[in-house]
Amino acid sequence: MNVPEIRIRQLNQSPLKDDGDYVLYWMIANRRIRCNFSLQRAVELAKRLKKPLVVLEALRCGYQWASDRMHRFVLQGMVDNRKQFAETPATYYCYVEPKAGEGSGLLETLAEKACAIVTDDFPCFFLPRMLEHVAPRLPVSLEAIDSNGLLPLRAASQVYPTAYAFRRFLHKELPPHLLETPKTNPLTHFKLPELKKLPGDILKRWPMASDELLQATPQVLADLPLDHQVGPAIFDGGAEAAHQALKRFLDQRFDRYADERNLPEEEVTSGLSPYLHFGHISAHDIFDHIARREHWSVEKIMDQKATGKRSGWWQMSETAESFLDELITWRELGYNMCWQRDDYDQYSSLPDWAQTTLEEHASDPREYTYSLEEFEQAKTHDPLWNAAQTQLVTEGRLHNYMRMLWGKKILHWSESPQKALEIMIELNNKYAVDGRNPNSYSGIFWCLGRYDRAWGPEREIFGKIRYMSSKNTARKFSVDGYLERYSHQKRQGALFD
Incomplete structure (x- = not known):
């Protein structure tokens, strides 16, 4: 089955070249073999052209919030991919940038001998800007493939303001798309010619990541220009x-x-x-x-x-x-x-009613006001909030319900709603392994009214924004064990040694 056309986006006007040496899949978001429409599209082109398939998975080090935590997670995924691609006719080429900027030119060089390039369509973080920047400079066709979710991105022609409205749309439009599923392994049952080897000049300038590098030990990570204060998560990637x-x-x-x-x-x-x-x-x-x-x-x-x-x-x-x-x-x-919406991560993207009520209460007195550094180091007056922040910092994750409380109280204790948003984005994207994602931005902005409605009674600081408190949380749920677990971690020096 071919990849549905609605999931294919042409990014430039350059031609597909029949006389190239290979089809290139530039893996930037769908870092896997299984159920990957992008890989499936690359296999389709390689089969049609009777050319080898090269898969490039690269990891730069100059991205925002680059840290041992994020790098280790991606490197562990590369280990799995190298192992799985070794059993296929595709050539897997993983490159890890040793210093910021040293990976520059790799894609363009590979493109010189490519028939076409396929990549992943991901609507968040720096990836859309990167694709927009590089597409016109490539001498061959560049397609971005949407393998993000069950509903193709372009199946919806508007931004939905609530989960209820979007759910109604899904109920109506999703079923036919469920019949168009990606192949479990697009490389199974396909006979593709194999590339004998990558050009030596490419491997000399941009060497393949070694097994030692992909192990992502503390010693290996220490040699990379990353934020080493953000240590590995408590779970592995791949x-x-x-x-x-x-x-x-x-x-x-x-x-x-x-x-x-x-x-x-x-x-x-x-x-x-x-x-x-x-x-x-x-x-x-x-x-x-x-x-x-x-x-x-x-x-x-x-x-x-x-x-x-x-x-x-x-x-x-x-x-x-x-x-x-x-x-x-x-x-x-x-x-x-x-x-x-390009401003999905900006205060201006909040619903009008939310901006209005927050502005009306922007000058309300605040009993507590904390800086980014105080929030980051879990130095508030609230033990439950401190426990949540400690979980985020030490583990790389935050309990789903506690994430909502975490964000609401940052709004409560910041000098302005705009500052609260800035702090939430910084802490979430720096420490949460699932940060920098559309879903995580939904959670952050929900705390300020996105996808929600006006609530009463109107309160200081919050206005008509839905209110949450640690006291109410402790009344609804048992939190003693949660407090003990993460207060203990803090006492043991897990934070900011």
């Missing part, structure tokens, strides 16, 4: 770790998910968002596992009415529908915003 996390969720947590996902002391969430962000697993793959578990087929929903309700439409179990609402509705709602 496709293998992603599928282990999925199996663990389905085997041990799934049945408890609907009832216990908001409990801070419990770990029943999937833990898949970092792997989705870095492309080590796909939403299609996760959905397929859920569907098979539920003995479900797409025919069950082909004639369903578009209600916009959170449950009942999929005709699956309550737990499955609860999880799919997060995986599809809420996750892809963020992608819907990011690909259509």
